[in-house]
Amino acid sequence: xTTTLPAYDEVVARYEPVIGLETHVELGTNTKxxxxxxxxxxxxxxxxxxxxCLGLPGSLPVANKAAxxxxxRIGLALNCSIADWCRFARKNYFxxxxxxxxxxxxxxxxxxxDGYLDVEVGGELVRIGIERVHLExxxxxxxxxxxxxxxxxxxxxxxxxxxxxxIPLVEIVTRPVPGTGALAPEVAKAYxxxxxxxxxxxxxxDVRMEEGSLRCDVNTSLxxxxxxxxxxxETKNVNSLRSVERAVxxxxxxxxxxxxxxxxxxxxxxxxxxxxxxxxxxxxxETATDYRYFxxxxxxxxxxxxxxxxxxxxxxxxxxxxxRRRLQEQWGLSDLDMQSVLNAGAVELIEATVAAGTTPAAAxxxxxxxxxxxxxxxxxxxxxxxxxPAQVAELQGLVxxxxxxxxxxxxxxxxxxxxxxxxxxxxxxxxxxxVSDTGALTAAVDEAIAANPGIADxxxxxxxxxxxxxxxxxxxxxxxxxDAKTLRDLILERLGVQG
Amino acid sequence: xxxxxxxxVAHLARLSRxxxxxxELDTFAGQLDVILQSVAQxxxxxxxxxxxxxxxxxxxxxxxxxVVVPGLTPQEALSGAPDVAEQRFRVPRILDEDVAS
Numbered sequence: 352x353t354t355t356l357p358a359y360d361e362v363v364a365r366y367e368p369v370i371g372l373e374t375h376v377e378l379g380t381n382t383k384x385x386x387x388x389x390x391x392x393x394x395x396x397x398x399x400x401x402x403x404c405l406g407l408p409g410s411l412p413v414a415n416k417a418a419x420x421x422x423x424r425i426g427l428a429l430n431c432s433i434a435d436w437c438r439f440a441r442k443n444y445f446x447x448x449x450x451x452x453x454x455x456x457x458x459x460x461x462x463x464x465d466g467y468l469d470v471e472v473g474g475e476l477v478r479i480g481i482e483r484v485h486l487e488x489x490x491x492x493x494x495x496x497x498x499x500x501x502x503x504x505x506x507x508x509x510x511x512x513x514x515x516x517x518i519p520l521v522e523i524v525t526r527p528v529p530g531t532g533a534l535a536p537e538v539a540k541a542y543x544x545x546x547x548x549x550x551x552x553x554x555x556x557d558v559r560m561e562e563g564s565l566r567c568d569v570n571t572s573l574x575x576x577x578x579x580x581x582x583x584x585e586t587k588n589v590n591s592l593r594s595v596e597r598a599v600x601x602x603x604x605x606x607x608x609x610x611x612x613x614x615x616x617x618x619x620x621x622x623x624x625x626x627x628x629x630x631x632x633x634x635x636x637e638t639a640t641d642y643r644y645f646x647x648x649x650x651x652x653x654x655x656x657x658x659x660x661x662x663x664x665x666x667x668x669x670x671x672x673x674x675r676r677r678l679q680e681q682w683g684l685s686d687l688d689m690q691s692v693l694n695a696g697a698v699e700l701i702e703a704t705v706a707a708g709t710t711p712a713a714a715x716x717x718x719x720x721x722x723x724x725x726x727x728x729x730x731x732x733x734x735x736x737x738x739x740p741a742q743v744a745e746l747q748g749l750v751x752x753x754x755x756x757x758x759x760x761x762x763x764x765x766x767x768x769x770x771x772x773x774x775x776x777x778x779x780x781x782x783x784x785x786v787s788d789t790g791a792l793t794a795a796v797d798e799a800i801a802a803n804p805g806i807a808d809x810x811x812x813x814x815x816x817x818x819x820x821x822x823x824x825x826x827x828x829x830x831x832x833x834d835a836k837t838l839r840d841l842i843l844e845r846l847g848v849q850g
Numbered sequence: 851x852x853x854x855x856x857x858x859v860a861h862l863a864r865l866s867r868x869x870x871x872x873x874e875l876d877t878f879a880g881q882l883d884v885i886l887q888s889v890a891q892x893x894x895x896x897x898x899x900x901x902x903x904x905x906x907x908x909x910x911x912x913x914x915x916x917v918v919v920p921g922l923t924p925q926e927a928l929s930g931a932p933d934v935a936e937q938r939f940r941v942p943r944i945l946d947e948d949v950a951s
Contacts, residue, residue, distance in 0.1 A: 380916050381916045381917065381918055382916050382917065382918050382919070386919070386921070387914070387917060387918055387919025387920075387921070388918070388919075388921045389918045395924070395937065396924070396936065396937040396938050397924045397927045397928060397937055397938065397939075398923075398924055399921065400921055400922055400924075400927045401919070401921030401922055402922070404921075405922070405927060407930075413912060413913070413914045414912070414913050414914070415913070415914060415916055416913035416914060416915055416916060417915075417916035418916070419913060436910070438904060443865075445865070445866070445867050447939070447941045450939075494936075494938065495943070496935075497943070507943050508935075508940055508941065508942060508943050509940075509941050509942070509943060510935055510936055510938035510939065510940055510941075511938055511939040511940075511941060512937075512938050512939075513927075513939070641865060643865070645904075646904035646905070648904070648905070650912075651905055651907070651909040651910055651911070651912045652904075652905065652910045653910065653911060654910040654911055655911075656911075
């Protein structure tokens, strides 16, 4: 469609968006869901396979206890009720990413159901209903070759690697979320962010969207106020938090332009394109009955023991939202200040820097100042900037010890980000330490006084503010490696003036 | 009334990627109907107090510990493959479908 898109504000003033999110999480277990093959990322093709995950005749699956436990913990953290009895189901389809010609999943009996997750958007709590959390197995990776684009259309053959086939995959499905209006894209992003933080705090997955261990499908529909919900589309291939927001926004705009032109929304799967921020149509959705789900005959039902579930619930870690609130109090931050820490993705970094022995104020200064600026300039996540919390704590330690002034510390930090080594190494190697040798400083001060007799006279006559010019001159002579306050005191002392 | 229609058999054949001729459709629809009618007789004796059974053995929670067990070498894994390229299973291109997730 080449029509010009309407303005976002104008669209959300007329239409009400309803969103829903389906998130897939690869669990960080040692082994696959139904066999003992390892799950580590990045092995040579078909090196983590066995008769079970290759679907060879006569092989039988056995469920991974750690995966069941992780799924129950996710369900509990999302305030779900845990089924006291449920079964796996076969989802039948013909596609070579599963060698069995079916995927073991769960259908009408999910392990966890009916929960919620509270997320904060613009200082307000939004409760996102969780419909279900179920367990299934991931599929293999298909490489389409022979076509010009690497996509399936035009490909002449497909090459399949089954290393990923059978890795435990948890699917988390929200209930439809109406009533968020213009904030719908932000709510979607906040939900996935919060969910990622919850999963990380549980330690069940490394939740890396870029590597595909956390994958997100976004459902969007529009309706006029007072009317029924519109037809929804499902956007796949949304591989970063920022893309979640962009995908919802772009789909709201696209659907509005279709509806404005008197058209109808087709229920379909669409693909998000990172480069353009647009979505394009994918395959039309097969109806649920086409998968011919039936209870998996090779796996006996699951009946989690009540005592086991209670034990897992008691051992849940502090959830991220409560943890953040506690940190905010400890750090003495206003809501606004805490929000800027959150927006910068700096909570854990500051927490770790404080744990390494720095004050919250100093830790926040470095992460939100120099390092955030550098991260924005280079377009990387703050956590990937190249400086670690331990290095930032070390840097601040050098400042506190008087070995670095603020300006020198910034220079050293640049070096850390550029991978030149630890703050102490960089300071030593590049000779950036503050000159604390009073003899050398005194000589430099005397030289500056001798070179600027007019200024010296002014200071002697009581114009103490003029000392700034001499401080500047000495700083220049010592390449900035002096402490400005020490210098000023020294200048006044040499001129016999009281500061 | 037949338990399965000729159209349903054709639909299932398509989902199963089976090339079934028109004559075979007639044959299979008839045969499947006899099978389904026979199985349906079980339904006549079901009672409200008997839950549907998917597993005949009264077992639950058969789980294994999360411990790595040696699997197959790539050579072993690929030994039964119809075709191999770049240490991967090589299969014909897939039609009628867009990119899988």
